[in-house]
Amino acid sequence: MPEDASEAGAGHRSIEQLAALVGRYCWVEHRLFEVTGAAATAAAVVTGDPGEAECRVWFAAASRRHGALAARWTEHLPVRAGLDRDALVAAPTGLLPGMLDELSATAERDPSRGLAGLVEGVLPGLAGIYGAHLEAASPVSESPIIERLVEARRAVLGEIRGGLDLLQGLPVADKGSGKRAPTQGRKGPRIVERAFDGFGVFPAVPPS
DSSP states (O other): OOTTHHHHHHOBOOHHHHHHHHHHHHHHHHHHHHHHHHHHHSOOOOOOOTTHHHHHHHHHHHHHHHHHHHHHHHTTSOOOTTOOHHHHOOOOBSSHHHHHHHHHHHHHHOHHHHHHHIIIIIHHHHHHHHHHHHHHOOTTTOHHHHHHHHHHHHHHHHHHHHHHHHHHHSOOSBTTTTBOOOOOOOOOHHHHHHHTTBTOOOOOBOOO
């Protein structure tokens, strides 16, 4: 068995690819910090949503978590002469930036629908990206990144569970059915998947 067999199985990502990917992690966590922070502090809107206050408390806690994760990812951006670290913190291509803009507007005017959009769509997509990177990461060259991926994925999954529990426990909005009215906050699975296509977790190609 060749000495680099385990590395080949894990795949290889160049320093430049890894730096760009970490920059996108910084961007999405900071954008989630902004989205949830704006939703938490938006002026109350008379929407008939009985869970508005509870949702805004959840948004405030989520904003703190994503702000902290953004700062921690920034620690993994490379530092070397001639490199503009700020330029690495860039939005991925594709649907995700627009989806987050739309979700931000929704969350400010309709908190429970915005919460559903996060915990039933965007956050599972992000957890999936972190998980995919974990599966492909090299334990030799990406060890510090792996530790941060584990932390970030755990935080996002916990946030999803907490948000889903909150949605289930909110007062019934549709009294006729005895069930909470549909939030219509989530995108279809394929739309969410496509939104994360531009992240660049793949390729992690085997070394030649």
